[in-house]
Amino acid sequence: MVMTEFHVLILFNDRLKAVCTLNEQTIYDDVYPNERFGKLLGICKDPIRGTVWTYTTNSVFKYRIVHEDRDVWQMYLDMEDFETAKDYCRDNPSQLDKVLTKQAQFLFNKNKYEESAALYAITQNSFEEIALKFIRLPQKEALKTFVMKKLSSLRPQDKTQITMLVTWLIELYLNQLGELKEQNQDESQEYIAIQEYFRTFLGQPKVKDCLSNNRGVVYDLIASHGDVEDMVFFAVLMKDYERVISHHLQHENYKRALEVLQNKQNDVELYYKFSPILMQYTPKETVDAWIKQGRQLDPKKLIPALVQYDQEKYKQQGNEAIRYLEFCVQQLDNKDTAIHNYLVSLYAKIQPTNLMIYLEMQGENSDNICYDVKYALRLCTEYKHTKACVHVYCIMGLYEEAVDMALSVDVELAKQMASKPDEDDVDIRKKLWLRIARHVVEEEKDVKRAMEFLHDCELLKIEDILPFFPDFVTIDHFKEAIITSLQEYNQHIDSLKDEMEEATQSAEEIRKEIQSFRNKYGFVKAEDKCSACNYPLMVRAFYLFPCQHKFHMDCLIAEVLPSLPSSKKTQVEGLQRKLAERDDNRLRKPSSMSKTSDLEVKTQLDNLVASECIFCGDFMIRCIDKSFIEDDEWITAEQEWE
Known part of the structure; x- marks a missing residue:
């Protein structure tokens, strides 16, 4: 043996x-x-x-x-020694699958369902068949284990199968949680443990990647079970903060919604979407969040939220809308007209004391003002802010309207407005001061105060305001003003006399200079040449200038003519033709020509072309940008240089 x-x-x-x-x-x-x-x-x-x-x-x-040992696995399998059987068939997947299947069935028969499910999940048995075995069981942990194990064995590219199994597992978890809720055990340790497992499952990378592409299905699934807590958890997991904020707002948890908006996400578009409702219930905290974002937010897009702000309801907390707009204007240096217009409207409605401060801060230069002056005027008129109206009228250049409105409030304010026009606008300034004087005399019956205007405004004279006084008034009130006015007139007459004497003396001196200039002469030598063409000067008509430059008449005309306006150029050419015609006629009929007429033509021509030396006068300055080479000579010059 x-x-x-x-x-x-x-x-x-x-x-x-x-x-x-x-x-x-x-x-x-x-x-x-x-x-x-x-x-x-x-x-x-x-x-x-x-x-x-x-x-x-x-x-x-x-x-x-x-x-x-080729059949040893089967022998151990028949003996239900599954572990030893697996040792002898590990290199044979088919045999190993049979061992695992029989072991799983053995455990199932022994009511060890979860262990059985774990083994069934790694066999090649039909998924549907095995799933049905566990679905029929009263408890679902084994089914959950089976599906979970199947999910872990799938490859990343098996997206369809992964989606199906993940959705089924979510359904199983939600069913378990729902059953415990129905039994009022939603605070039990079992409920908390299952919920923790569920959330851990959702956070697994493979599961999370699958859900990110199928979040709509999961939302619907969770919503169908009414599981609000896990709905919010899933939305946060998916970074779907818009849904999270919407949920908090629906449940009137405004501070929690603002916390998520401010601390959990970076999408500024959500500020624009949810700020209108947040501004109604948590105005201070909402404005704090806006200010914290600074330049990340576009204030113009927040105007709908500001319009939703109920000033009457939250007046005791301070006007948060104005606080944010002031931050935009003062800290962010925002120049947007819509922002400034809305700030003006809020000032006009609820903070009139700050309205004038703002208007004065904006200044009076219409080019630098950020708000719409017409809109501001309409608001100020509607809410009867007279001083603000006066200020805006002044900015618009409507000084008469500004003075008229100021007179209904304060004469001193009207005097300030009357001083606003430029000093060159004498007529306007005088007209405004006369309006004020007339108001003081006719409306306030204050003659003495009206007389004081003569000292405040140098443009007003006693005769300007006398027509405003009543027929019967004591002359003592303006006696001093009349005397002062008469003295000023005397001084003015004396100054006019002095000016006339100076003008007469200047005219006499000019007359003498002209007379002496007519008798002025210069020497021309026989060898002198034209300063333009450099040919002998005496060969034809020429001009001699006081600076001793000499030009032939035709040379001077040729130099001056291109720079003359077209009208004067035509005039010069016409005068030249006249002179030429007269010279021809003189040769034919010497006795028929008038010397006086020739002199007039030459005088006109002299005034046009010989009023100054072209080298020493303004003509040379006007020609400073003239090219050294004329356009028609450019090609020739290029060829010469080549």
Whole structure:
């Protein structure tokens, strides 16, 4: 008898039997005919090579053991020794699957459902078939385990299967939580544990990646179970802060919504969307959040939220809308007209004391003012802010309207407005002061105060305001003013006399200079040349200037003519033709020409072309940007330089 790992080889007289030690079954029977081989004498095993030898009286036989353990897994499986069976079939997936399936079924029969589910999940059995086995069970943990294990075995590219399993698991978790809620156990340890497992499951990378592409389905699923807490958790997990904020607002948890808006996300568009409702219920906190964002927000897009602000309801907390607009104007230096217009409207409605401060801060230069002056005037008129109206009228240049309105409030304010026009606008300034004086005399009956205007405004004279006084008034009130006015007139007459004497003297001196200039002369030498063409000067008509520059008449005209306006150019050409015609006629009929007429033509021509030396006068300055080479000479100059 020889022992191997799993078998016993038993030698008989005429045969060799191999019996399995695991199930005691004969698996091999080799017969030796005695008449041929002789009687079997013995059996032995080579401990090194593992071969088995038998011998008879006539022969020796060799047995080689091959894959002795090939069916061992099945034997252990039949013995329900599953772990050992798995050890002997790990290299054979088909055999291993059979072992796992039988082990899973064995555990299922033993009511160990979760362990069974874990094993079924790694077998190749039909998913639907196994799922049905666990669906029929009263408790769903085993089904959940089965689906979870199946999910973990899927590859990332199996997106459809992953989506299906994830959705099913969410449904299972929600069902469990819902059942506990119905039993009023939503504060029990079991409920808390399941909810924690559920949220951990949602946070798994594979699951989270799947849900990000199917969040609408999950939202609908959670909503169908009415699980508000997990709905919010899932929205935060997906960074869907718009839904989170909407949820808090629906449940009137405004501060929580503002906290999420301010601290959990960076999308400024959500500020524009949710600020209108937040401004109604948490104005101070909302404005604080806006100010914290600074330049990240566009104030113009927040105007709808500011319009929603109920000033009457929150007046005791301070006007938060004005606070934010002031921040935009003063800290952010915002120049947007819409922002400034709305700030003006709020000032006009609820903070009139700050209205004038703002208007004065904006100044009176219409080019630098950020608000619409017409809109501001309409608001100030509507809410009867007279001083503000006066200020705006002044900015618009409507000084008469400004003075008229100021007179209804304060004469001093009217005097300030009357001083606003430029000093050059004498007529307007005088007209405004006369309006004030007339008001004081006719409306306030204050003659003495009206006389004081003569000192306040130098443009007013006693005769300007006398028509405003009543027919019967004591002359003592303006006696001094009349005397002062008469003295000023005397001084003015004396100054006019002095000016007339100076003018007469200046005219006499000019007359003498003109007379002396007519008698002025210069010397021309025979060898002198024209300053323009450099030819002898005496060969034809010429001009001599006081600066001693000399030009032929035709040379001077040729130099001056291109720079003259077209009208004067035409006039010069006409005068030249007249002179030429007269010269021709003189040659034909010497006695018929008038010397006086020739002199007039030459005088006109002299005034046009010879009023100044072209080298020493303004003509040279006007030609400073003239090219050295004329356009028509440019091509020739280029060729010469080449």
